[in-house]
Amino acid sequence: MNSSKPKVLNLLAGKPLLQHVYETASKIEHRAIYVVYGCGGEEVRATFKDESKITWIKQDEQLGTGHAVKQALPKLSKTDDILVLYGDVPLINQTSLMKLITAAAKSRFSLLTAYFDEPYGYGRIIRDNNNNIISIIEEKDATDIQKEITEVNAGFMVIKADLLNEWVNSLENKNKQTEYYLTDIVGIAVKNNVKVSSVLAESTIEVQGINTRAQLSEAERYYQVVQAYELMDKGVGISDPSRFDLRGELQVGRDIEIDVNVVMEGKIRLGNNVSVAPNCVIKNSQIGNNVKIFANSVVENSIIGNDCHIGPFARIRPDSILDDHVHIGNFVEVKKSSLGKRTKANHLSYIGDSEVGSGTNIGAGVITCNYDGANKHKTIIGDNVFVGSDSQLIAPIKIHDGSTIAAGATITKDVDSDSLAISRVDQKSIPSWNRPKKK
Template identity: 50%
Template sequence: NAQGEYYLTDVVAMAVERGLPVQACIAADEAEVAGVNDRAQLARLERHYQHRLAEHWMRQGVSFADPGRVDFRGDVRFGRDVFVDVNVVFSGRVVVGDGVRIASNCVIEDSRIGDHTEILPNCVIDAAEIGGQARIGPFARVRPETVLGSGVHVGNFVEIKKSVVDDGSKINHLSYIGDAEIGARVNVGAGTITCNYDGANKYQTAIEDDVFVGSDTQLVAPVRIGRGATIGAGTTVTRDVGAEKLVVSRVSQREIDGWTRPRKRPPDSS
């Protein structure tokens, strides 16, 4: 044609003229041989393909809130009794265990999700392994080379990178965990930061089992927190902490008598 393209139907005649063998191939779905001439037609075929994948998994026991609003962009494998809400994107190689619930607006790439784990809305999980019965989100980001044990909680506005978190530990609020090894049954308070980068190199933080980390704490790596230690809220940890120790580094509180709050100047009436 004028675009220099060959019509598929013309290919048959061309093959016959050249003495090539011609055999019939029955398409199971007319969409498999549909022509695509613009982006609108391409988008319609993509939706058809996505819906067909969703139907396949629904027959295997997976539930989708709306099979028209899920995207498969790789090799995805589901266990039984999985529920997937709207606007979830699966990319790369993803394995989802039995009984997993994935809420809306999540992106999961090259990751493994353990049985009966719950992913709350607006989470991004990339190249990570999450154990069974964990709870992730909402608004959590789990970055590459992260391994979370069973029963781990990663809450809202938490980012974890290249870290191992053992069974039953909780990082529930507003924290950054990078290049860390966290033991079992650790509680990481809101606003905790592992200070892993000095501007040139990355360093590791190690937190042993049963540690309690208070809110608004900075752990300046490299540093190790011993088993069962308690870090008081507002503490900056710069040296290793022994087992069962309490560490507090905050400034002492003072009350200043006779102080008055500055008053605003009256507006200029001129």
């Protein structure tokens, strides 16, 4: 990966690779989850510090997959069925895992396999004339003929704990890597007349290990396209599934239209008849019914009421609440503020740390000056207020209901209800003015 970050912490759809594996494993009932970690493991543990279901087991030396599993054996009951997963294979399907568990219930040992047109890097499945699995040959130990085999070991297996304990402890490292291969227990099983049941993976992509940036990119796009089609099955219109990104959870209403290059992160809820134009980003937000989000807009950690218009080129920053029928236009930024029903700020304004009532109009170029260089202060604007263009409201300040702020004003004191506030230098006109000339 050419990264200082532990591989399993690289992100796919906004979550670490290991998080995907953990979430899939968590869906299988009655399973304790053990994670064996080595290089960079403390960073991995810190990332998952809130996951109380995980038991962490440290592998001090990285001596192979067999050695890694051996570290966990003292924690396991010998009557258990052990499901072995890999933290860098994030797209593993729960369906495939359940088939593995079912197969192992009969044979005591099941193995997930897949067919790859280009199987380079994977252990090859060796079968006898009766199509029984007799061994797995790793890439670096395979002959040229064996390398032509396209059925590969996907790595995932289910095995009775008593067998696993006995066979792992008998592994040897007589190979080119001088490592203890977990896959060698297949040959041991054959010698002990234990049939290895094979289960074919639902798809090749689900068993794709992530070892390069290119593989991570491929997995990301596959994952996003799958999510896009699942949303379309629910009735969501997505202009181009190959240019859609969901990095979290999305609840949807009816008749939603999502244009290209839209990124959604965290937990999001979209109401009915919502349209999202190109190049928008929505994070951890609730969007009401009949909302139009125009191109190149950002909504983050906010609540948007019904019938609102946002953008284009608008930014709704965290902890903002827009009531119904609010319009936020181009190049308007709203931060930690609430705006009442039918309030409009149509262009080129900053509204920060503010409470704005209903039916208020914020003109072009208006700034709520909320920061004095040390502390943030609040601006309160009442109902049916008109704030003229290019005005500055110096917080803390309160603009009462029905008042008018003249264009170009700098307001430093509270403004009474139904009054006009104006602060301008008197305009002068000098006749016969001689414009300066270049020397």
